[in-house]
Every structure is written in structure tokens, then in C-alpha cells.
Amino acid sequence: MAFKALNLSEPVLRGIQAAGYTDPTPIQLRAIPVVLGGGDLIGSAQTGTGKTAAFALPIISRLGKHAAKPRVLVLEPTRELAAQVETAFRDFARFTDLRTVAVFGGVGYGLQRSELRKGVDIIAATPGRLMDYVHDGSINLRDIQILVLDEVDRMLDMGFLPVVKDIIGRCPRERQTLFFSATVPPEIQAVASFALRNPQRVEVGVNRSVNRSINHALYPVALAQKFDLLVALLAKTDFDSVLVFSRTKHGADKIARKLKSANHSVAVLHANRSQNQRIEALAGFKSGKYEVMVATDIAARGIDVAGVTHVINYDVPENPEDYVHRIGRTGRAQAVGDAFTLVTPENADDIRDIQRFIGQKIPELRLEGFDYLPFGVAQPKQPRGQQGGGHRGGGHRGGGGGQRGGFRGGHANRDSNGGKVAFQFRGRRG
Numbered sequence: 001m002a003f004k005a006l007n008l009s010e011p012v013l014r015g016i017q018a019a020g021y022t023d024p025t026p027i028q029l030r031a032i033p034v035v036l037g038g039g040d041l042i043g044s045a046q047t048g049t050g051k052t053a054a055f056a057l058p059i060i061s062r063l064g065k066h067a068a069k070p071r072v073l074v075l076e077p078t079r080e081l082a083a084q085v086e087t088a089f090r091d092f093a094r095f096t097d098l099r100t101v102a103v104f105g106g107v108g109y110g111l112q113r114s115e116l117r118k119g120v121d122i123i124a125a126t127p128g129r130l131m132d133y134v135h136d137g138s139i140n141l142r143d144i145q146i147l148v149l150d151e152v153d154r155m156l157d158m159g160f161l162p163v164v165k166d167i168i169g170r171c172p173r174e175r176q177t178l179f180f181s182a183t184v185p186p187e188i189q190a191v192a193s194f195a196l197r198n199p200q201r202v203e204v205g206v207n208r209s210v211n212r213s214i215n216h217a218l219y220p221v222a223l224a225q226k227f228d229l230l231v232a233l234l235a236k237t238d239f240d241s242v243l244v245f246s247r248t249k250h251g252a253d254k255i256a257r258k259l260k261s262a263n264h265s266v267a268v269l270h271a272n273r274s275q276n277q278r279i280e281a282l283a284g285f286k287s288g289k290y291e292v293m294v295a296t297d298i299a300a301r302g303i304d305v306a307g308v309t310h311v312i313n314y315d316v317p318e319n320p321e322d323y324v325h326r327i328g329r330t331g332r333a334q335a336v337g338d339a340f341t342l343v344t345p346e347n348a349d350d351i352r353d354i355q356r357f358i359g360q361k362i363p364e365l366r367l368e369g370f371d372y373l374p375f376g377v378a379q380p381k382q383p384r385g386q387q388g389g390g391h392r393g394g395g396h397r398g399g400g401g402g403q404r405g406g407f408r409g410g411h412a413n414r415d416s417n418g419g420k421v422a423f424q425f426r427g428r429r430g
């Protein structure tokens, strides 16, 4: 079905065309009619499924013309998501006269305040900074018609529950509320019951599942060899951009420092960095200035960087859900991606939990020189198309001319049924 059949407004259809989208994704197909109809919604979908457009497109359609008072409030757990979602709204609304603003902490108040003074229709905000403006009178929530609570599970993990409840209480009772959460455990259901009225549920895919276009693998390694394995994987992998996850901020800084001395261009993203540093890191990673970004889980949710070809979990994530979120940073919107997890013997329980959570065994691969013996993680079948033991002998980083040797580790091919057939080696590029 094309977007045209969904009854979106003419300017929105033009915005969609300008964004280059041709067909709605499953969550868009199911959520857009509900939102256009004015109903409340609880949506859960895998990352990278087009969730933002699923709410932004019908919201812009419903708003129509600029009215210089905030009518839509979108709450996001992180500054990066608030900025990203505001950009999506602005892009889709480019053929309307609607005004949008992103409101988040860590940066000065001046610019945001001057945007607010001009009169905005749509605010994408993190809870803390939004409340600063509510308290000083720069933002009034009495005209909010549509409230979007995005990534609610993350918002609660981050301790935003009291302020989110306060914000909900300040919006008019007569409103439309859209609620998105990867999982809906009882404490989140309680917020939903408090915030929503007769919501329709839209679920796409299985919450716990890994996007089918992602090839993921475990690399067992001794603790002392972790960093060397990371460097070896990068050298052997034909990547465009790699997101490396560390469990701690300190660890992220350390990995980044070491990678820089190994001649990689590296950005770092974690909560102890200033907002300007975070903005610069993400922008540089998006533009290709940095080939590697080392991040904590702050980057795992929702951040949309086109063309992340590889995710490497330097540390196994603490929560099984974070595994799905982290590796969801690659393979977004129909692209394929690879995700590797470095596993030391201490991680055996975490890996068992993750495999139980996602309902599948993660294939285990080895790199020559890092033949750490297994520790109870199931041995997968050797994927077809691979020679010898795992990624052995897959090539090297090219010397002159910036060529990269090696392979795109585990890049999926699809058979005629759309299933993965094998991890395949690729020839040299460039």
C-alpha cells in the first residue's frame, strides 16, 4: 500500500516524497490510521522500524496550519533523541508552516528560548529542561492536544517517572496520547493506564527479537586480550562506520584513547561529556569524520545513524534488552549490518540471559590468535561460505591509498525466501 491511501495531508505526502520514502513500514501502516482518527495508542516496535514517522506524519497532518502555541509535546529520554525526533518533524513538515523546537539540557537556554518566543507548534523535549521552561513560564502546556511519550521504558530506567507524571498532569485532560515502549512490564502498564484512554495497541514484530537483517556473533576472548581482539576485528573487517559499546563511561574513554593511538578516527559519546562534545561526536560520526564511535548505552536507544555497518559490544550489556537495542543501531531500515560481541568467561551467565531473552542462540566465531576455549555457550553450526575456523585468514587492512582489505564480517545474503543463507566473505574494495 502506498502512503497516498493513508489519508495523510497533501503537504505531508510531499514531505514523505522529499524524504525518499516510497512505502509505509508495518508500524506506519498500522499506527497512522489510529493517530489520524484521534485515538490513543500504545505502540511497540523493534528499533529501526520507522516508529518516528509512524507518529510524526499523522500528527503533522492533523495539526494543519501554524497556530503559534505548543499543541504537540513529544517527550524523549535523551537529548540526542529529542534532537533527532525534532529534525524528523521539521523535515516531514517542510511543506507546511508549522514550527518545531527541540528542548533539552546541557546547552544554553538562549537559543531555545528565542525559538519558543517566536511561537512553536511542536516541542520535542527531554523532561528536565522542559520543566525548567514550564517553571519560568516560557512554555505553557495548556494547549497541548497531542502528547507523545516515546521510549517510555528507557524514560523510567532513567528515573524520569515522577517528572513525566508531573508533565502529563499539566497537559489538558482532553488530549490524544501516544505511548511507545519496547516492552510493557507492569510498572509501565501502570503509567499507560494513568496516561491513556481506551488505547489501541499496535505491536510490530516481537519485542525481544533481533532485526532479521542483522548478523550477530559472539567472539570468545580472554579478558587480557579484549582490546587486541577489538583491534584485530577492526583490521579484518571491511566497515564503513562502527559503533563500539562499553559498559562504563571510563571504559569508553579508555577504549577511545587506545583506538586513537591505533590510528582510528574515534568519537566518544557518554553522559559525562558536555552536550557540545556529544553533539560534535554524533555529528562527526554521522558525517563520516569519525569511523568509530565508542559509546555507553546512552547511544543504544533509538539513535539513528544511517550506514552503521558494524556494532561491536566490547562489553556484554548488563540488561538483555540492551543487547537488542545496541545491535539495533545497525541494520536499520532494510539495510544489513553486523554485530559482534566480545565475550570473556565471566560473561557466561549474561550471554545465557541474552540468548534466553531473544529466544535464539547467537553464533560463536573465532579469530586466529584468540582461540579462547568455549565456556558453555552453545556451539552454532558453522555458517556456510566460511572457510576453516570462523573469520580466519579473512584478509588484512590495506596499506596505501586508504584501501581496506578483508571482508565485511558476516554480511548477510538472502535466499529467495528472504532468509539468511550465510556469512559471506567479500572481496577487496576500492
Ligand code: AMP
Pocket (backbone or CB within 6 Å): 020, 021, 022, 023, 024, 025, 028, 047, 048, 049, 050, 051, 052, 053, 302, 304, 306, 332, 333
Ligand atoms: P526509526 O525507527 O523511526 O528510528 O526509523 C528508522 C529509519 O528508517 C530512519 O532512518 C527513517 O528515516 C527510516 N524510515 C522510516 N520510515 C521509512 C519508510 N517508510 N521508508 C523508508 N525509510 C523509512
